[in-house]
Amino acid sequence: MQPELQNCRVVIVNKHIYEGEMLQQIVLQLGVPLDRITLYRKLHRQYVRTINSCDLLILEYSLYRYSQNSNRPFFTLPDNAALLFISADTHDQQVMELLSRDESDCVGYFWHEYEATGRIKQLLIGHILKKSLQGEVEQKTKQLADTLEELTLRLAEAIEGRDLGTGRHAKRISRYAEALGRAYVAQPNPQDREALSLENLPALRRAALLHDIGKLAIADSILKKRGRLTDSEKAIMNSHTTRGANILKGSELADLQAAFQVALTHHEKWDSSGYPQGLQAEGIPLMGRIVAIADVFDALTKRRRYQTNPPIEPRQMILDMRNSKQWSGHFDPYLLDLFAKIEEEVLALFNRGRRHETNSP
Ligand SMILES: [Fe+2]
Ligand SMILES: [Fe+2]
Secondary structure (H helix, E strand, O other), rough: OHHHHHOEEEEEEEEOOOHHHHHHHHHHHHOOOOEEEEEOOOOOHHHHHHHOOOOEEEEEEHHHHHHHHOOOOOOOOOOOOEEEEOOOOOOOOHHHEEEEOOEEEEEOOOOOOHHHHHHHHHHHHHHHHHHHHHHHHHHHHHHHHHHHHHHHHHHHHHHHOOOOOOOOOOHHHHHHHHHHHHHHHOOOOOHHHHHHHHHHHHHHHHHHHOOOHHHHOOOOHEEEEEEEEHHHHHHHHHHHHHHEEEEEEOOOOOOHHHHHHHHHHOOOOOOOOOOOOOOOOOHHHHHHHHHHHHHHHHHHHOOOOOOOOOOOOOHHHHHHHOOOOHOOOOOOOOHHHHHHHOOHHHHHOOOOOOOOHOOOO
């Protein structure tokens, strides 16, 4: 008995009762429990779900061809199962094509027990190994992603620990930036399809978390100064963009390249009056334009310790960003419209953040 086959599910579809039962017996002898072997005499749409969740499908080829040639074919071969066809002509062109897929094999109508046993065993063991490898890869990939997420969060907390902010600014703007990024990706014709996709939304979120990483290199005397900054102090403060970019530059990792861009460009303005490079309009990378909106929205809707003005009500802030002279020329108008369109989501995130901050120590 092969203990590793105990958890396999096998479906046999064969119109000949005797042959079906012989195959069932073979699978049983290989160690698959009887209650995990399903025997059908024909292909029926009701069986599709069971077939799609099996590890090995042993299928009489003529039944498959019959279902494919019907007026309303309802059956497609399962993506994640090994396949053993039983065919009168193992050299049939269509059978040969089906055999080109992974994890598939074929026996002729007059198969011998030893031959069928060998092929079924090989297919099942190969499938189990593949599944366990896939599981391991998925687990490691998730572990890596979780590690990256946690390291980024801790780094963001370290950055804010140096600042006089509320300590949660980066987390909040990463949520706003991700929401705006998702809305952008969902547009039928986003201006810059290359720059953002569903897959790199996590990279945008993490880049937003690190947008002020350059503040690690700014002296406390400036970073924590309560009064107005002198011009030279302001220049040093503004250099958190280039200092952040210096920390992140030169990486070949897409996440760090995104973080580099955002650290460098999140204070650029659409009309070129921003810093450090005075970039203009689409010359500012998309992620930088997104984080710029999230950054300002958060800075003015949340009271920070060094600010004396009361925070602005978030709905009003979205209106102001679009209409008031103060913000004219600051932001990408297309993104700003989009930000207004997802106002309800932004407000929900704002309120969620407020609840979370009230409940935490
Ligand atoms: Fe900044
Ligand atoms: Fe910021």
